[in-house]
Amino acid sequence: MMQVKDNLIINDKFKKITYNFKIIDDFTINKLYFYQIFSILLKEFSNNFDTKEKMILEKDRLFDIGVQYYQKLRSDKIISTIRIDFLNPKYTNLKINDYHNFIEEILNNPIVNIDKFEYAKSKILDVIRRKSEKPLNIAIKNAFEKIDDKYGLKKYNYGIYENIINFKYNDYLMELDLFLNKEKKLMIYGDVDGENPYYQKYVFSNDYNFNFKNIDVVKIQDIKESSQFDQSITLSFFKSNILFDSDYYLKFYVAINLLAFDHNSLMFLEAREKENLCYSVSNILLENEGIFIIYSSISNNCYEKYKEVLNKQITRIKNKKYPKIILERIKKSLIQSIILEEDKQYLSLERKFNEEFFKRNKETIINSINTVTKDDISKIFMEVNNFFNYFLSGDGYECNK
Numbered sequence: 157m158m159q160v161k162d163n164l165i166i167n168d169k170f171k172k173i174t175y176n177f178k179i180i181d182d183f184t185i186n187k188l189y190f191y192q193i194f195s196i197l198l199k200e201f202s203n204n205f206d207t208k209e210k211m212i213l214e215k216d217r218l219f220d221i222g223v224q225y226y227q228k229l230r231s232d233k234i235i236s237t238i239r240i241d242f243l244n245p246k247y248t249n250l251k252i253n254d255y256h257n258f259i260e261e262i263l264n265n266p267i268v269n270i271d272k273f274e275y276a277k278s279k280i281l282d283v284i285r286r287k288s289e290k291p292l293n294i295a296i297k298n299a300f301e302k303i304d305d306k307y308g309l310k311k312y313n314y315g316i317y318e319n320i321i322n323f324k325y326n327d328y329l330m331e332l333d334l335f336l337n338k339e340k341k342l343m344i345y346g347d348v349d350g351e352n353p354y355y356q357k358y359v360f361s362n363d364y365n366f367n368f369k370n371i372d373v374v375k376i377q378d379i380k381e382s383s384q385f386d387q388s389i390t391l392s393f394f395k396s397n398i399l400f401d402s403d404y405y406l407k408f409y410v411a412i413n414l415l416a417f418d419h420n421s422l423m424f425l426e427a428r429e430k431e432n433l434c435y436s437v438s439n440i441l442l443e444n445e446g447i448f449i450i451y452s453s454i455s456n457n458c459y460e461k462y463k464e465v466l467n468k469q470i471t472r473i474k475n476k477k478y479p480k481i482i483l484e485r486i487k488k489s490l491i492q493s494i495i496l497e498e499d500k501q502y503l504s505l506e507r508k509f510n511e512e513f514f515k516r517n518k519e520t521i522i523n524s525i526n527t528v529t530k531d532d533i534s535k536i537f538m539e540v541n542n543f544f545n546y547f548l549s550g551d552g553y554e555c556n557k
Contacts, residue, residue: 165505172241178236182232183232191236206269225239231366291548302544342358389547391449397446411536412448433454456550
């Protein structure tokens with residue numbers, strides 16, 4: 157049996173309980189750096205658990221309680237989520253307050269230590285170095301660096317974290333103080349007592365306005381660069397006037413996935429299966445700006461042929477010259493992924509949060525996807541502009557076309 161309240165989904169379907177703490181901040185580069193460092197320290201240390209060994213022992217005592225951090229950039233805001241998963245106390249010898257005490261410790265009594273700060277920074281730089289060993293990551297980093305930052309896309313480039321080396325301990329302490337005094341919203345999924353006063357401790361008292369602003373882009377000259385990798389990577393940047401807050405956003409979302417997504421999409425069927433030009437093809441959606449990127453890992457000298465196939469698929473979409481069954485399969489795949497969110501507690505909480513802030517519930521989303529037509533998608537692509545193409549050439553496999 158499920159009961160939904162303001163910040164609770166009370167349900168005995170799962171043996172675990174999930175707490176999602178939401179924090180909304182205005183975007184700054186320093187806040188990006190702060191949260192990356194804080195998220196590492198959050199999972200490994202606190203003031204009272206100031207070594208990894210102490211933290212591991214406490215997590216083991218709490219039946220392997222899980223701590224995760226992730227963030228979403230939404231318009232001019234950073235939405236941070238601190239997710240805590242733990243076994244329902246009724247299956248253990250513990251009380252709910254044992255878990256609450258631990259949560260309060262890691263949230264509100266974080267470790268403050270310059271050595272730990274430098275340790276976290278070094279871990280982030282290690283991740284950046286590992287990312288740089290993969291051709292797709294290098295291509296994305298290089299492509300974003302070629303685009304004028306007046307478009308506000310710099311924040312999506314993982315390479316921005318290379319400059320975290322310049323983020324000082326005093327900067328971190330300043331941001332930490334702001335975080336500790338920042339209001340947080342607690343959302344819970346599990347078999348819990350809905351009257352527990354702890355659940356009313358973390359609420360948003362303020363309204364948060366998400367200001368989505370359209371941007372004008374100009375055509376950027378295509379760029380080709382070489383690399384030492386075997387595979388070549390191509391990225392094609394497109395601009396639409398449909399942003400995340402638009403009534404047409406869900407139609408836009410279907411349209412992009414029709415072009416390049418999974419094995420049902422046009423680019424997969426044509427570029428990979430039929431023409432054998434690429435190993436993979438998919439999309440990256442920058443929904444705040446109405447920008448999407450079609451990316452692919454292709455054979456070395458297939459670039460011109462690949463562009464030809466991509467342009468042909470866009471023309472097919474505009475002219476509605478593709479089998480309707482392909483669109484129906486894409487819609488079915490997207491709807492299935494939404495329905496399957498109910499099997500994961502944290503995704504159900506994400507859906508509830510988005511419903512509250514962006515006024516889209518599951519039924520509305522599914523209905524909107526279901527009703528998308530070829531006419532809708534044709535109109536969307538009539539207004540789409542390809543403003544930049546980037547090609548990172550490898551020195552390996554040759555195209556057989």
